[in-house]
Amino acid sequence: xxxxFDFTPILGWSVSRYDKFNLxxxxxxxxxxxxxxKVYPIQKIKALKKLTSIPLEMGNIVHQVVKVLLExxxxxEEAIDESQFIDFAKRKTxxxxxxxxxxxxxxxxxxxxxxxxxxxxxxxxxxNFLSSKRYDWLTEKAISxxxxxxxxxxxxxxxxxxxxxxxxxxxxxxxxxxYIYIIDWKTGKRDEEKxxxxxxxxxxxxSYHLEKDPxxxxxxIAYLRPSYEEVHMKFNEYDIQDFAIQxxxxxxxxxxxxxxxxxxxxxxxxKFIKTTNNKICNYCNYRELCR
Ligand code: SF4
Numbered sequence: 138x139x140x141x142f143d144f145t146p147i148l149g150w151s152v153s154r155y156d157k158f159n160l161x162x163x164x165x166x167x168x169x170x171x172x173x174x175k176v177y178p179i180q181k182i183k184a185l186k187k188l189t190s191i192p193l194e195m196g197n198i199v200h201q202v203v204k205v206l207l208e209x210x211x212x213x214e215e216a217i218d219e220s221q222f223i224d225f226a227k228r229k230t231x232x233x234x235x236x237x238x239x240x241x242x243x244x245x246x247x248x249x250x251x252x253x254x255x256x257x258x259x260x261x262x263x264x265n266f267l268s269s270k271r272y273d274w275l276t277e278k279a280i281s282x283x284x285x286x287x288x289x290x291x292x293x294x295x296x297x298x299x300x301x302x303x304x305x306x307x308x309x310x311x312x313x314x315x316y317i318y319i320i321d322w323k324t325g326k327r328d329e330e331k332x333x334x335x336x337x338x339x340x341x342x343x344s345y346h347l348e349k350d351p352x353x354x355x356x357x358i359a360y361l362r363p364s365y366e367e368v369h370m371k372f373n374e375y376d377i378q379d380f381a382i383q384x385x386x387x388x389x390x391x392x393x394x395x396x397x398x399x400x401x402x403x404x405x406x407x408k409f410i411k412t413t414n415n416k417i418c419n420y421c422n423y424r425e426l427c428r
Pocket of ligand 1: 161162163164411412417418419421422423424425427
């Protein structure tokens with residue numbers, strides 16, 4: 138059973154938080170400490186934080202649609218009507234394009250996001266999944282234990298690793314025989330090193346909440362495009378110990394940018410220096426504030 142934790146303000150490690158911390162300290166500050174900024178109103182920073190991008194939104198839509206598909210399988214094991222499903226994905230794409238502000242448009246790189254073009258990519262990713270052996274296996278074998286499926290649990294995937302607060306939100310977890318399978322859907326480009334950390338995090342999450350031996354957990358990255366492809370990794374207790382050492386170092390590094398660690402109050406903004414790497418800035422939501 139998933140365990141719940143009382144709220145504590147202390148920061149929690151996650152792959153994305155530490156990535157941001159490494160990428161640009163100023164971006165990290167805007168993402169996590171906007172309320173302490175004395176120069177820009179919090180609403181402005183939050184509005185910029187909310188900007189999406191074409192690759193990001195493609196991932197969001199695919200995740201949402203696959204989640205609905207899996208939840209539909211929970212309700213009924215009947216084969217899905219693929220054309221209706223694709224139609225639903227098309228409507229979702231249109232809705233997202235109408236309701237979201239894309240950074241590419243906001244920063245005038247393009248005039249508008251063409252929902253048809255975006256849907257073309259999404260359709261391709263969904264077709265790859267529906268025609269994969271994994272989908273057949275899910276609907277023919279794994280479904281027999283569907284009452285124990287966990288599909289995108291709420292609460293951001295909070296867990297504990299040797300007492301440290303960490304966040305690792307799984308997309309889809311399901312038991313088959315004596316094993317727990319975890320699948321993380323990807324629509325972007327490959328980054329094996331980053332994903333290894335993510336998969337280690339999922340293993341910790343499942344091991345903690347479901348009290349399962351890491352050897353019996355099979356975390357998988359499923360690339361949905363350009364073709365369906367999976368990367369599996371398996372970890373043991375030594376990998377988890379090693380991971381805990383790494384997370385402790387990374388967490389302490391982030392703590393060192395806090396004036397008050399327990400309350401998660403940051404040092405002065407000046408300490409969060411701007412990157413000098415223009416390539417990072419070119420894709421950053423906060424360009425308007427920095428330039
Ligand atoms: S625009 Fe550049 S310097 Fe400013 S927050 Fe973004 S990445 Fe950092």
